[in-house]
Amino acid sequence: MEKRGIIIYFLFIFLLILCFYLDNPISLAIARLRTDFLNNLFVFITSITNEILIIFFFSLFFIWKDEKREWILPLWISFIIGAVLSLIIKISVQRLRPFQQGLINTLPSLVEQSHSLWNFSFPSSHTLLAFCLLPILIKAYPKLKEFFISLMLFIGFSRIYLGLHFLSDVFAGAIIGYGIGKLVVMKEENTKFGERTYKKIREKIKVIKRKTFGR
Template sequence: MKTKNIIFYSAGIILLIISFFLDKLVLVSMVRNPILDYALGSVTHFGSVFIVLIVMTSLFLWQERKREWIPVLWVSFLASSILCLILKSIIARPRPEDLVAAHFIISTVYSFPSLHASASFTAIPILDLEFPKLKWFWVLFAVIVAFSRIYLNVHYLSDVIGGALLGFAVAHFFVFIEKKHKIFQRIKIFRR
């Protein structure tokens, strides 16, 4: 693994550990604003797995030579989503909305890790490979989606950091595997 990746993942894990101690402090310090409530409520819907997957698939379909990465994109999203749901069931951490009176979004599953953050960050390693100019726009979008989940009282800081790390790591893993072994490129239905 490259040194920059080791540093990135180490920093992410340290940040995740620290964030567990800051969760309630960040939650309590949130200032409410009706305009932000509406804006971030809208943003959070664009960060759902389904919307992110449609946007990313459309982007890769747009340029024929980049279509070979669509299976990697889909497998990355599927794997990170399944891992998120498994971790949510195992950890079974209650959502912050259970502790705070303000409910902006109705949620049905546990809190850790954030599936929205995972979905948004899953796209980054694949975008970095094929659309490097769009990567930083997407990083900003992913950070705003992650923040919206905290602001709307459906996740703690550690939930979104954990989801972001999970999504990024899963996609990074599948990009590495595909670059090294060309699994999807060898399958006839995925070739041009």
């Protein structure tokens, strides 16, 4: 297992280096595919996959079924770890986005939304946060695995298409995010911290209801 882990680690490093090499050609090639329809589509995808919206949407997804609610805490823990780590890496690396480097243009509306000084390109936080939720979503809803994977890949591609990120930004975000989510899932399976926390909260709510309504 240790040998396999080392091989996977070096494989990811190799692929990341390859992505850096392909960054400019890929960005230029994808920019040539732009149409008004695709522009509107990917801007819409970007707006509905805002970091805050996506965590609240999937939280509601878990609240919908009682037996899935134990995964809400792991979902939020994964999201918070991903957000903090993404910010630290961005500030440390300080890589400019493709449109900021003058390689390609992005849409005026996206420039005006302003990617502030701290919000650099590497890694893609949209992609990182989407992928850190992926292992938890798959664990809770295995039948929707293909849908969730397709959705996260679509989010990642939209960042490249709009000129907001390079291929390497998205690849790194996906790998880091998925790794965080996987570790949180493993922790939950070993300790059941999410399940235990949810049961405690549920019992406290029952006690409050009995005291309030007398039943």
